[in-house]
Amino acid sequence: MKNILTVEIQNIRGIGHLKINMPLTPDVYAITGINGIGKSTLLSCITPRLKRPVSFDSLTEFSAEDSSIKYQLDSNLELWTVSNGTWTCAGTSTLPLRGFQEGSLTNGTRFFNISSSGFRYYRQLMNVDPELVLPADDFVKENLGKILQNDKNAYVDLYRLDRSKAASRYKYKGVVYYLKIKDNLVSQFELSTGEFLLINLLHLFNNLLVRTHNAEKLNMILIDEIELALHPSAIKRLMDFTKDIAGKYNVAIYFSTHSLEIINSLPTDNLFYLHKTAAEEITCETPCYPAYITRDIYAHNGYDVLILVEDDLAQFLVNRYIDKNRLDFNKRIQVLPVGGYDNTLDLHQNFLQEEILQPVSHIISIIDGDAESAVLKKKSDDGKWGDIPSDTILFLPVESLEKYLKKELFDKKNYTLMRLLRDRLFKFETEVNWFEQEYLENIENKRKEDVAKGRAAKKDPEYFTNGKNLFSILSEKYENQGHSRKEFREKICSIAVEYLDSSAFEEKLTSSLSTLFKR
Numbered sequence: 001m002k003n004i005l006t007v008e009i010q011n012i013r014g015i016g017h018l019k020i021n022m023p024l025t026p027d028v029y030a031i032t033g034i035n036g037i038g039k040s041t042l043l044s045c046i047t048p049r050l051k052r053p054v055s056f057d058s059l060t061e062f063s064a065e066d067s068s069i070k071y072q073l074d075s076n077l078e079l080w081t082v083s084n085g086t087w088t089c090a091g092t093s094t095l096p097l098r099g100f101q102e103g104s105l106t107n108g109t110r111f112f113n114i115s116s117s118g119f120r121y122y123r124q125l126m127n128v129d130p131e132l133v134l135p136a137d138d139f140v141k142e143n144l145g146k147i148l149q150n151d152k153n154a155y156v157d158l159y160r161l162d163r164s165k166a167a168s169r170y171k172y173k174g175v176v177y178y179l180k181i182k183d184n185l186v187s188q189f190e191l192s193t194g195e196f197l198l199i200n201l202l203h204l205f206n207n208l209l210v211r212t213h214n215a216e217k218l219n220m221i222l223i224d225e226i227e228l229a230l231h232p233s234a235i236k237r238l239m240d241f242t243k244d245i246a247g248k249y250n251v252a253i254y255f256s257t258h259s260l261e262i263i264n265s266l267p268t269d270n271l272f273y274l275h276k277t278a279a280e281e282i283t284c285e286t287p288c289y290p291a292y293i294t295r296d297i298y299a300h301n302g303y304d305v306l307i308l309v310e311d312d313l314a315q316f317l318v319n320r321y322i323d324k325n326r327l328d329f330n331k332r333i334q335v336l337p338v339g340g341y342d343n344t345l346d347l348h349q350n351f352l353q354e355e356i357l358q359p360v361s362h363i364i365s366i367i368d369g370d371a372e373s374a375v376l377k378k379k380s381d382d383g384k385w386g387d388i389p390s391d392t393i394l395f396l397p398v399e400s401l402e403k404y405l406k407k408e409l410f411d412k413k414n415y416t417l418m419r420l421l422r423d424r425l426f427k428f429e430t431e432v433n434w435f436e437q438e439y440l441e442n443i444e445n446k447r448k449e450d451v452a453k454g455r456a457a458k459k460d461p462e463y464f465t466n467g468k469n470l471f472s473i474l475s476e477k478y479e480n481q482g483h484s485r486k487e488f489r490e491k492i493c494s495i496a497v498e499y500l501d502s503s504a505f506e507e508k509l510t511s512s513l514s515t516l517f518k519r
Contacts, residue, residue: 005046005097005220008070013041013062016280020272024073024219024252028243030266031256032293033274038282039256042274043222045069047101048087049078050220056080056087063087071095099220099251100208102201125161125176126187132166133159133178133185139210140177140202147198147237148230159185160203175203194230198238209249220252227259235261263290267485268312268339289339292347304331305513306351308344308365312337313401316493318366318509324497325506327513341371345385345393352387362516364392366509370399391512397502401493404500405474406467410439410460417499424495425478425488435473442469 008019015038023029031039041062048056049071059067068081079090136158145154157180166172177199178185188196201223208218227235239262246253255262263271268287277283289311309315315337322328322335338344348365365388367375372395378384379393398404408414409421418432426434443463450457464470478488 003074006070006072007042007046009042009045010066010068010070011064012045012059012067012069014038014280015041015282016278018042018274018282018284020284022252022254022272026246026250026252027270028239028246028266029252029254029270029272030262031254031272031274032258032263034258037274037276039274040224043101043224043254043256046071046220046222048080049095049097050099050101050222059087060085071097073097097220099218099222100204101222102204102224125166125170125172126189128161128176128178128185128187129169130185132162132169134162136160136177137206137211139206140199143202143241144195144198147241148194148234150233150237155179157181158199177203194234198230205245209245209251218249218251220254222254222256224256227257227262232261235259236265239265258294260290260294263293268337285339287339289337289343291336292338292343303334305333305362305364305516307333307335308338308348308363309335310337310339310341310344310368310400313489313493314366314368314396316490317396317401317497320493320497321502321506321509325510327510331513331517341367341375345375345388348392349385349387362392364394364509364512364516366394366396368398368400369396370403371395391515394505394508394512397500397505398496400467401496402467402471403465404467404496405492406464406470409433410436410470420495420499421474421492425474425491426481428481435470435477438473439464439470442473 003024005022005024006019007022008017009015010017014036018038020042031042033039044059044062048058063082065082068079071078071080073095076095078093078095080087081090082088136155137160140160141155141158142152144158145152145156148154159178159180161172161174161176161178163175166176177188179188179191179195180186188199191199230238242253245251257263268289271286271288271290271293273285273288273293274282275285291308307318309318315335318335322333327333338347344365344367348363351363375393375395379386379388379390385393399407408417413433415432422429422432422434440460443460446463447457474492475485475488479485
């Protein structure tokens with residue numbers, strides 16, 4: 001997997017074992033899970049392999065002789081183990097990984113000024129000589145204002161300590177910021193917690209990315225507990241800011257968080273959900289949907305009907321059927337992607353058992369068509385989801401949109417559907433089957449891989465049976481034309497609703513909604 005950092009942790013703090021694949025593609029990502037699951041530990045285990053600011057000594061307190069961390073990035077592999085209390089690398093340390101971590105309240109650069117060393121200078125720096133300060137950089141001032149108050153001019157009177165002069169007079173090597181209020185310089189120690197934390201975070205971004213033009217070639221930034229002391233609206237603006245930074249400076253930014261604002265602002269592929277499967281065995285699920293991650297705190301009040309589906313494609317499809325048949329007339333319906341039919345039905349049952357929704361709310365689960373037999377078997381034979389009425393579990397008229405498109409476009413050579421897609425989405429393509437060559441190349445590469453590993457080669461239609469590979473080709477082509485991924489998914493779902501014969505499903509959905517309100 002290219003540009004993927006694989007981290008495998010063994011016996012560190014509360015993590016008995018965890019393996020996670022973390023893309024380094026420039027973007028914003030979130031590592032989430034309940035308190036104490038190991039989010040901060042994971043970041044702490046990656047930090048020593050970054051350029052700054054800590055070493056493996058920071059892990060000594062939480063490790064034992066059987067502790068280990070394995071890192072792999074492209075063809076580079078490193079194994080770090082503990083011997084006599086010291087971390088060592090088996091072989092040469094060559095991992096091409098550069099970046100930094102901003103830690104929790106006790107670790108990380110943005111908290112330096114409230115560490116024990118910072119407090120030594122607290123009193124003398126509170127009443128600083130005005131000759132020792134300089135105007136803060138525009139990057140810090142403007143983004144502080146935008147994020148906290150949605151006004152880039154809110155902190156035009158922000159200043160910072162001149163490090164060279166402060167080092168000479170106070171023997172102080174840090175940076176303190178000051179806000180000028182009525183001719184008085186108020187130190188960041190006296191500002192709100194949100195202002196204090198964000199100022200230092202912006203200072204770090206400014207020093208390591210903006211002023212150096214990414215001279216250190218950073219490729220990863222880890223930020224722990226980013227939502228500390230920030231209002232939800234400020235968190236949303238902070239997310240917009242970090243997304244811009246990630247793209248502009250070619251860096252992957254990872255948050256550890258359980259903030260709804262952060263989780264809801266990211267695509268499902270960028271969410272990494274940690275949970276326990278055994279005593280100390282931690283599993284990472286991705287992609288993952290916000291409703292599944294935040295099942296205990298997610299708010300769905302105010303809707304008459306909650307419809308749970310597996311993914312955002314199913315969400316788009318169901319919303320089209322609702323619009324087409326005006327099923328939301330005189331009622332509010334929310335369609336919520338959860339991820340996988342097990343997760344979807346588990347959440348459905350959880351809502352019923354815990355009475356999470358308002359008494360007037362109703363729930364329906366709509367599962368991809370390819371899972372129908374498995375769901376019915378588990379429900380009838382295995383007794384799963386016994387609290388869910390059978391008439392509130394429906395199945396889409398297709399296995400899944402990806403599988404349907406793969407079957408129609410590649411296996412059946414449905415040129416009518418090819419023309420429809422070409423005319424609606426790919427107007428500049430001269431051939432209706434323009435995608436076929438790239439898809440065949442992907443299949444050939446997979447066949448060569450099987451042969452090289454001594455496996456029997458399959459028939460063409462047997463490769464990529466879930467259709468995601470072909471779907472990615474179509475989506476990437478549409479996005480390269482200047483459109484968004486979301487727009488592609490919405491349009492292709494509209495085409496599917498128009499093209500498919502889904503009258504039987506629409507009747508079942510209409511009937512199910514009608515039955516709910518008669519109960």
